[in-house]
Amino acid sequence: MNYDHILIRYGELGLKGKNIKQFILQLQKNIQQALIDFPKVRVTRSQGRMFIVLNGESPEPIIDKCKNVFGIYSMSLAIKVENNEEAIKEGALSALTQSKEAKTFKVSVRRANKRFLIRSQELNRILGAHLLKNSSDYTVDVHHPDVEVKVEIREKATYITSTVIRGAGGLPVGTGGKSLLLLSGGIDSPVAGYLMMKRGVKLEMIHFHSPPFTSERAKQKVLDLTKVLTEFGGTINIHLVPFTKLQQEIFKVIPERYAMTVMRRVMLQISERVCEKKKILAMSTGESLGQVASQTLASMNVINEVTNLPVLRPLVGFDKEEIINYSKRIGTYDISVRPYEDCCTIFVPKSPVTNPTREKVNYLEKDTDFSELIHEAVEKIQLIKVDNKPESQDNFDELL
Amino acid sequence: MIYLDNSATTETNSTVISSFKKVAEQYFGNPSSIHELGGEVEKLHNQARKQAAQLLQVEQKEIIFTSGGTEGNNLAIKGIALKHQKRGKHIITSSIEHASVYETCKSLEELGFRITYLPVNEEGKIDLGQLKRAITEETILVSIMHVNNEIGTVQPIDDIGNILSDYPKVFFHVDAVQGIGKVPLSLKNSQVDLCTISGHKIHGLKGTGLLYVKEGTTLFPLFHGGNQEFGIRSGTENVAGNVSIVRALRLIKEKEQSQSEQLMNLHDQLYEELRNIDGVFINSPKNGAPHIINVSVLGLKPEVVIHALYEKEIIISTQSACSSKQSDKSRVLSSCGFSDERSISGLRISLSYDTTENEIKNFIIKFRETIEQLKEILE
Numbered sequence: 033m034n035y036d037h038i039l040i041r042y043g044e045l046g047l048k049g050k051n052i053k054q055f056i057l058q059l060q061k062n063i064q065q066a067l068i069d070f071p072k073v074r075v076t077r078s079q080g081r082m083f084i085v086l087n088g089e090s091p092e093p094i095i096d097k098c099k100n101v102f103g104i105y106s107m108s109l110a111i112k113v114e115n116n117e118e119a120i121k122e123g124a125l126s127a128l129t130q131s132k133e134a135k136t137f138k139v140s141v142r143r144a145n146k147r148f149l150i151r152s153q154e155l156n157r158i159l160g161a162h163l164l165k166n167s168s169d170y171t172v173d174v175h176h177p178d179v180e181v182k183v184e185i186r187e188k189a190t191y192i193t194s195t196v197i198r199g200a201g202g203l204p205v206g207t208g209g210k211s212l213l214l215l216s217g218g219i220d221s222p223v224a225g226y227l228m229m230k231r232g233v234k235l236e237m238i239h240f241h242s243p244p245f246t247s248e249r250a251k252q253k254v255l256d257l258t259k260v261l262t263e264f265g266g267t268i269n270i271h272l273v274p275f276t277k278l279q280q281e282i283f284k285v286i287p288e289r290y291a292m293t294v295m296r297r298v299m300l301q302i303s304e305r306v307c308e309k310k311k312i313l314a315m316s317t318g319e320s321l322g323q324v325a326s327q328t329l330a331s332m333n334v335i336n337e338v339t340n341l342p343v344l345r346p347l348v349g350f351d352k353e354e355i356i357n358y359s360k361r362i363g364t365y366d367i368s369v370r371p372y373e374d375c376c377t378i379f380v381p382k383s384p385v386t387n388p389t390r391e392k393v394n395y396l397e398k399d400t401d402f403s404e405l406i407h408e409a410v411e412k413i414q415l416i417k418v419d420n421k422p423e424s425q426d427n428f429d430e431l432l
Numbered sequence: 433m434i435y436l437d438n439s440a441t442t443e444t445n446s447t448v449i450s451s452f453k454k455v456a457e458q459y460f461g462n463p464s465s466i467h468e469l470g471g472e473v474e475k476l477h478n479q480a481r482k483q484a485a486q487l488l489q490v491e492q493k494e495i496i497f498t499s500g501g502t503e504g505n506n507l508a509i510k511g512i513a514l515k516h517q518k519r520g521k522h523i524i525t526s527s528i529e530h531a532s533v534y535e536t537c538k539s540l541e542e543l544g545f546r547i548t549y550l551p552v553n554e555e556g557k558i559d560l561g562q563l564k565r566a567i568t569e570e571t572i573l574v575s576i577m578h579v580n581n582e583i584g585t586v587q588p589i590d591d592i593g594n595i596l597s598d599y600p601k602v603f604f605h606v607d608a609v610q611g612i613g614k615v616p617l618s619l620k621n622s623q624v625d626l627c628t629i630s631g632h633k634i635h636g637l638k639g640t641g642l643l644y645v646k647e648g649t650t651l652f653p654l655f656h657g658g659n660q661e662f663g664i665r666s667g668t669e670n671v672a673g674n675v676s677i678v679r680a681l682r683l684i685k686e687k688e689q690s691q692s693e694q695l696m697n698l699h700d701q702l703y704e705e706l707r708n709i710d711g712v713f714i715n716s717p718k719n720g721a722p723h724i725i726n727v728s729v730l731g732l733k734p735e736v737v738i739h740a741l742y743e744k745e746i747i748i749s750t751q752s753a754c755s756s757k758q759s760d761k762s763r764v765l766s767s768c769g770f771s772d773e774r775s776i777s778g779l780r781i782s783l784s785y786d787t788t789e790n791e792i793k794n795f796i797i798k799f800r801e802t803i804e805q806l807k808e809i810l811e
């Protein structure tokens with residue numbers, strides 16, 4: 033007997049009061065989207081529970097996909113059997129023996145359907161005895177079992193589950209509005225994006241590229257990073273800003289030590305325009321406090337002056353090592369460390385200012401009007417849509 | 433011509449050749465170059481690595497392209513030995529490994545390593561209890577082949593892995609050169625840390641191969657240089673070769689899906705027929721790999737049989753091509769406990785997914801004929 037269902041549990045959603053319906057519908061949609069490569073699979077809801085009906089697909093790859101869907105608290109493989117004692121016995125044994133690493137177990141029966149004649153306590157004992165008799169290497173431990181065989185007798189059928197698999201937690205992407213992520217290509221910003229999505233936020237990306245100072249490969253890197261993030265949040269738009277002229281102008285007119293600060297201010301101004309156009313309510317960045325010159329509190333204060341949209345910095349309290357661990361886990365690290373120049377690594381001043389003030393920077397900017405160049409850059413933004421489908425490999429497919 | 437020496441090498445698939453040719457002609461750039469020509473080639477190379485990873489159900493960074501089975505086995509064994517020798521200098525392998533494992537281990541003895549060569553039973557299998565008893569505090573590596581190249585024995589890789597899961601410091605290398613695409617072997621969620629694959633045994637080109645290196649497994653490189661292949665194997669990437677082996681891998685995996693039952697049936701049929709020929713002794717286990725059967729015809733020199741069959745346009749081989757020129761007695765057959773007479777007269781018949789039932793029937797007829805004729809001459 034094989035598992036034919038996956039039971040989905042959503043933890044935090046339970047707290048959401050009146051919005052609950054909307055959250056659950058979004059979660060269902062997101063799971064469906066994540067499983068788009070498995071056309072036989074169905075995602076259904078009944079009596080406050082969400083199930084993935086496998087219809088013959090093997091569960092492992094589906095669970096792997098679901099581990100990336102925010103809003104799922106945990107999952108369990110479930111066997112659906114008829115409401116009779118023999119079928120339940122067989123199903124329970126099967127559920128237990130498929131948990132290969134477990135050594136101890138307990139059975140817990142929930143009889144939601146009171147027309148089923150054997151009472152919970154009695155069925156507990158019957159099943160426990162059946163499992164012990166028909167398996168080897170397992171013992172009962174009612175306090176701290178390695179695996180809990182849960183038997184739930186419902187109206188039409190009985191569901192049996194054992195191992196509990198942890199989900200990604202968080203809230204379903206799409207329930208928390210939209211944010212524009214400043215994506216550089218480094219290690220931090222994708223992780224920031226991941227954490228924003230974890231709280232239910234849908235992302236759009238903005239990336240500044242400066243050809244020929246930055247290459248096609250740097251752009252590809254950003255596309256590849258976004259591709260990884262679509263595993264968690266579905267389709268993502270990238271706004272690709274041609275930044276060469278602005279960057280050259282900034283480094284021409286602004287003293288070297290302050291150029292980076294001004295560049296950041298200009299980036300936020302462009303981002304703000306995109307937010308306005310797209311009705312996005314907040315920007316987010318991968319900044320972590322004190323990590324580099326532009327990320328001191330003084331720098332943030334000066335850079336932030338140009339916008340009154342919230343700039344969310346989910347990594348603000350993280351150490352570099354913590355960020356790296358995150359990026360390895362979500363699969364962006366190997367892409368992030370590709371050694372191509374991006375707009376933040378070219379023209380790096382030897383000693384950028386770490387303690388700028390608003391007065392000083394405004395004074396330095398006062399003789400130059402960047403607005404025309406900003407307008408031009410915004411006009412020439414290229415929009416790229418990245419989805420979570422496997423990349424089309426047309427040009428090389430015939431070779432492989 | 434009936435080609436039944438597929439364990440020595442296979443006929444190169446024509447689309448693999450055309451892939452190689454096209455890449456060599458059109459994508460000649462160096463993937464490490466920063467200009468766009470290099471970028472395009474890097475993209476192709478990455479995509480090849482990605483496809484290899486998908487086919488083997490592992491991660492991209494766990495695929496190292498090599499020049500073939502011998503390099504893969506050398507890199508795995510010497511790489512672990514040199515990198516981790518401070519922790520211990522003991523390696524466990526079997527007595528019937530391919531020369532590229534066996535001789536590599538022998539060579540390490542010269543550097544002060546202690547090697548345990550596990551004996552095998554008549555079917556060529558190692559004993560799990562013996563393996564367990566051989567592990568010491570000093571052990572850093574266990575290297576056991578998946579499918580034996582001479583007699584087709586399938587080693588219990590999963591069981592070995594289970595035993596080794598109790599010894600997290602011991603690395604596990606599997607030479608899967610003969611088994612890949614023929615006998616299922618799951619790397620995902622397994623205890624295997626290193627796994628060698630060769631291109632030309634799966635209808636790819638000579639000089640192509642790959643080594644699976646599980647994340648977290650560190651090796652001392654055989655080649656130092658420009659840090660290609662994650663620093664494990666420097667040297668400008670053989671892009672055309674690497675693309676071609678990935679194609680070969682895809683094709684063999686597809687055949688494994690659709691034709692493995694057919695190959696098994698051919699094997700069983702051949703096994704039965706051979707068993708019924710007078711004077712022919714089967715050296716392969718009955719439940720071995722579906723493409724290798726080794727037999728001895730007592731009293732007939734194997735070379736004579738090979739040459740006589742070649743005149744009838746049938747190609748089989750003695751022992752393994754890699755050691756057949758060295759000594760008369762097969763190390764593998766003697767290790768299985770066969771008599772000297774049987775160990776010097778081993779003949780290997782090895783099939784591919786392209787082998788047909790007709791070819792097997794014809795082979796049997798001509799094989800019988802040949803044996804009778806040769807025996808008459810000798811009498």
